[in-house]
Amino acid sequence: MGWDMLLNEAMEFNSRFSSSETKILVAGVGGAGCNTVNTLSALNLIGVDLLAINTDRISLERSGANKKLLLGKRFVNGQSTSGNIELGELIAESSIQEINQMLEGYDIIFVLAGLGGGSGGGIGPVVAQQAKRNKKSLVVSIVTLPFKAEGKRKMDIAKLSLEKFYQNSNTVIVLENDRLLNIVPNLPLEKAFKIMDYLVSDIIHNISEAINKPSMIHIDFADLMKIMKNGGTSTVMYGEGEINSIPELVSDTLKNKFYNVDHTTAEGALINIVTGPHMSLSMMNELVERLTEGMDEDSEKKVGIRIEEDLSTKVRVTAIFTNVKYLGMTREVSLVKEEAFSDIDSVFP
Numbered sequence: 001m002g003w004d005m006l007l008n009e010a011m012e013f014n015s016r017f018s019s020s021e022t023k024i025l026v027a028g029v030g031g032a033g034c035n036t037v038n039t040l041s042a043l044n045l046i047g048v049d050l051l052a053i054n055t056d057r058i059s060l061e062r063s064g065a066n067k068k069l070l071l072g073k074r075f076v077n078g079q080s081t082s083g084n085i086e087l088g089e090l091i092a093e094s095s096i097q098e099i100n101q102m103l104e105g106y107d108i109i110f111v112l113a114g115l116g117g118g119s120g121g122g123i124g125p126v127v128a129q130q131a132k133r134n135k136k137s138l139v140v141s142i143v144t145l146p147f148k149a150e151g152k153r154k155m156d157i158a159k160l161s162l163e164k165f166y167q168n169s170n171t172v173i174v175l176e177n178d179r180l181l182n183i184v185p186n187l188p189l190e191k192a193f194k195i196m197d198y199l200v201s202d203i204i205h206n207i208s209e210a211i212n213k214p215s216m217i218h219i220d221f222a223d224l225m226k227i228m229k230n231g232g233t234s235t236v237m238y239g240e241g242e243i244n245s246i247p248e249l250v251s252d253t254l255k256n257k258f259y260n261v262d263h264t265t266a267e268g269a270l271i272n273i274v275t276g277p278h279m280s281l282s283m284m285n286e287l288v289e290r291l292t293e294g295m296d297e298d299s300e301k302k303v304g305i306r307i308e309e310d311l312s313t314k315v316r317v318t319a320i321f322t323n324v325k326y327l328g329m330t331r332e333v334s335l336v337k338e339e340a341f342s343d344i345d346s347v348f349p
C-alpha cells in the first residue's frame with residue numbers, strides 16, 4: 001500500500017498556493033542569444049516572455065520570440081556589427097528608452113549572449129545594466145566563451161564583454177564552448193552550437209518550472225534571490241543517468257563542467273533534478289549530498305525536482321554553482337580543436 005492518495009492531495013493543496021506567478025523575461029542578445037531564445041520558444045514555458053534583441057534584421061525576422069527589438073538601424077542598417085563591441089555599446093546607449101520599455105515588470109531577467117561578437121557582447125551588458133536598475137529584479141546573465149579555434153581576436157573581445165557582464169549582473173553563468181570538445185569531440189560546429197543552445201535553454205526551463213509550476217520540491221523567488229543575488233562567477237554542470245546508479249551519475253556530472261572551476265569552492269548550489277516518478281527521497285538526498293560534497297557547510301543549497309513520467313528511472317541533473325573559484329582557461333582541449341573544427345573557416349571567415 002502506497003501513499004498515492006495522500007501525495008496527490010498534498011500536491012493539489014500546494015498548487016493552490018503557488019499561483020502567484022514569478023514573471024520571467026529571457027532577453028537573447030545578438031545572433032547566439034537570439035538562437036537560444038528560438039530554442040526556448042518551442043518549450044512554451046509558463047510565465048516566461050521571450051525577447052530577441054539584435055542589430056541583424058534577418059536574424060530577428062526568423063526569431064520565434066514574442067517580443068523583438070531591432071537596434072542600430074541608423075548605424076548598421078539592419079546588418080551585424082561585425083564584432084565591434086564599442087559599436088554595439090554605442091547602439092545600446094542610443095536606444096536606452098526602447099530597451100527599458102522592454103524590461104519593465106519582471107522579477108527575473110535572463111540575458112543571453114554568445115561572447116565574441118559585437119551585438120551580444122556590446123549590447124548585452126547594457127541590457128543587463130538597465131535590467132538591474134530595478135533593484136527588485138534578479139539579473140542572471142548566461143554567456144558562452146567562443147571556441148579557441150575561432151581565433152584570439154574573438155576571445156579578446158569575449159573577455160572584455162565578460163568583464164562588463166560581471167559589472168552589470170547579479171550572477172553570470174559562464175560556459176566555455178571548448179569544453180564541448182571534451183564531452184562530444186568531432187561534432188560539426190553548428191551541432192555544437194545547438195548543444196549549447198539546448199543547455200542554456202535547459203537551465204532556464206528548469207528554473208522557470210521549479211518556480212512557476214507546482215512540483216514536489218519547489219524553489220521560490222526568495223530562494224533564488226538568496227543564491228543568485230551576489231552569485232558572481234557561476235557555472236553549470238550537466239549529467240544524466242539512472243536512479244539506481246547515483247554515484248556514477250554524480251561523477252559524470254562533475255566531469256561535465258563547462259567552465260574550469262573548483263565547484264567545492266562554490267558559495268551556492270542550485271540543483272535541478274528531472275526524473276520519472278520512481279526517485280525516492282533517499283535517492284535524491286544521496287544525489288544532492290554527493291554533488292555538494294566538499295562545499296562549505298554554510299553554503300546555500302536549493303533543490304528543485306520536476307517529474308516527467310516518460311523518463312521512468314532516468315534522471316537528468318543540472319547543477320548551477322555560484323561564486324566559484326576559476327582555475328584558468330581550458331588547456332587540454334586546445335590540442336584537438338584544429339581537427340575537430342576543420343570546417344571552422346567556412347563559418348567564421
Ligand SMILES: Nc1nc2c(ncn2[C@@H]2O[C@H](COP(=O)(O)OP(=O)(O)OP(=O)(O)O)[C@@H](O)[C@H]2O)c(=O)[nH]1
Pocket residue numbers: 029030031032033035036055080081082083084113114115116117118119120121144145146147150154177193194196197
Ligand atoms: N550557442 C550558440 N553560440 C553561437 C551561435 N552562433 C555563434 N555563436 C557563438 O557566439 C559568438 C558570437 O557570435 P554572434 O552571436 O553571431 O555575434 P553577435 O552577438 O550577433 O555580434 P555581431 O554579429 O558581431 O554583431 C561566436 O563567436 C560563437 O562562439 C549559435 O547559434 N549558438
Ligand SMILES: [Mg+2]
Pocket residue numbers: 030031056080081117119
Ligand atoms: Mg550577429
